[in-house]
Amino acid sequence: PGSKLSFEARAQIATNSVTKKLFEVMHNKKSNLAVSVDFTSCDKVLSLVDKVGPYVCIVKTHVDILEDFTPEFVKSLQMLAAKHNILVFEDRKFADIGNTVKNQYSKGLYHIAEWADLVNAHVVPGDGVINGLKEVGAPLGRACLLIGEMSSKGTLATGDYTKAAADMAKAHKDFVIGFISLSCLVNDPQFVHMTPGVQLSAGGDKLGQQYLTPEEVIINRGSDVIIVGRGFVLKSEDLN
């Protein structure tokens, strides 16, 4: 499954500027690794981003788990992202009516739209969630991934739900640039597929996370980007 085109060729045909930049970064850095920096302190996040910067195409954040968040954190993160040529993906998983997600995206403590190249959204509300995010994000040159599948045990995002997510993405190609999924959902080289729940050996954690191997995800299932958190980070130090 998936596109057989190179990331370089996909960058050339990409119509969305975030897609284009992502494929260029992936081609130039020869990396399809997104690191999920799930620390709860800003310093730990920043220091890991600086260390892995040369080797990754994306850093994925959960800004709402930081215990010492300040606006300066965002400035430092953006400096590191520029230094290492990385895209920033805030894994916010928006899942409300359009008017609410608009505010969650642009306001509150985090002003996510000001610094995150990419965010993601659940499709359970219907496409109002996309329209709300788009009103804020499109003028800023941001983009969104839809959650078509999840890595966790017992996920309800399967079958018709996944298919509906794919259809929603196709109907919003100006702002939705792809999916969080466990495999290639739409065989269109303009869509990017990113897969969490990846470690070098298959398995899981005590809270229902399930891991596939990079080989399974990229080669057998045709995804584009592996998202790795603890498999990458916990080897050297505890996440918290």
Ligand code: 5BU
């Ligand atoms: P891990 O440490 O590699 O298990 O971390 C996986 C990350 O990806 C973590 O930040 C999750 O919140 C995120 N994630 C996921 O694991 N599974 C999903 O289906 C989605 C996000 Br969507």
